[in-house]
Amino acid sequence: MTLPHPTAEQISLPNVLAVLGDPTRLAIVRYLASKEGVPLNCSQFLDLGSKTNLSYHLAKLREAGVTRAEVVGTSRLITLRRDDLDRRFPGLLDSVIAAATGDTALPMVGGHEVEVHS
């Protein structure tokens, strides 16, 4: 069982921007970027919404070509399509992630910022 993904060439700029223009999805992408290399499953985003709602947002990200989802058992391992995005739209993902990382208005997966240990 594999899920449908656009090819790198099918990724559309307006579509990527529109999909990233949602606070929940931007928070997902920011979290994926902060854990790059570690594949995450859907339940790790439950802070951001209901299971159904996340399924919807994660499908949007996948269909736009922003993320890749690999089916492993009952889980879907989700990763950023950094290679494809960087080739199609150089610098875009990095600047979006950098801007999102500094955005205190965005919802957060951890629930709160990392605190300095006293």
Place this chain on the structure above:
Amino acid sequence: MTLPHPTAEQISLPNVLAVLGDPTRLAIVRYLASKEGVPLNCSQFLDLGSKTNLSYHLAKLREAGVTRAEVVGTSRLITLRRDDLDRRFPGLLDSVIAAATGDTALPMVGGHEVEVHS
């Protein structure tokens, strides 16, 4: 008579991305970038839609902080808020414009690409 603009600090990343995630508005921004320094008025975008529709899209861009509109007589001179955007979201505008410039699927203001003179 001045039109309402957000301050630089009020510009929101999800909002900017959402506003740029529309082919008509992306085409406007691409054209503004290609003519940077030259202030343009609304009628120069009529290739992209009706007067009313452009008024709507240009208001969206202005309200998101992507463009600035200065009232001069019966015209509004429209410019990119490059300074503010670059400060808030370094590299974002450049990568979006670069990607948009190479996007043949986007609508165009001139109607056609510049042809090589034979």
Place this chain on the structure above:
DNA sequence: CCAATTGTTCAATAACTTTTGAACTAAGGA
């Protein structure tokens, strides 16, 4: 086999966005 875990699909609804045309305002020129 049975139950739990993971996630999807469906239908309904609510909320927003885009597009349109007609009516409008405001400035500038004859």
Place this chain on the structure above:
DNA sequence: TCCTTAGTTCAAAAGTTATTGAACAATTGG
């Protein structure tokens, strides 16, 4: 003043997106 030019506003219609809950499917562990 009257007409034109430039652009806005409004209300309606059409379309799209987000959110929800209930029902479903597939895998894994006991």
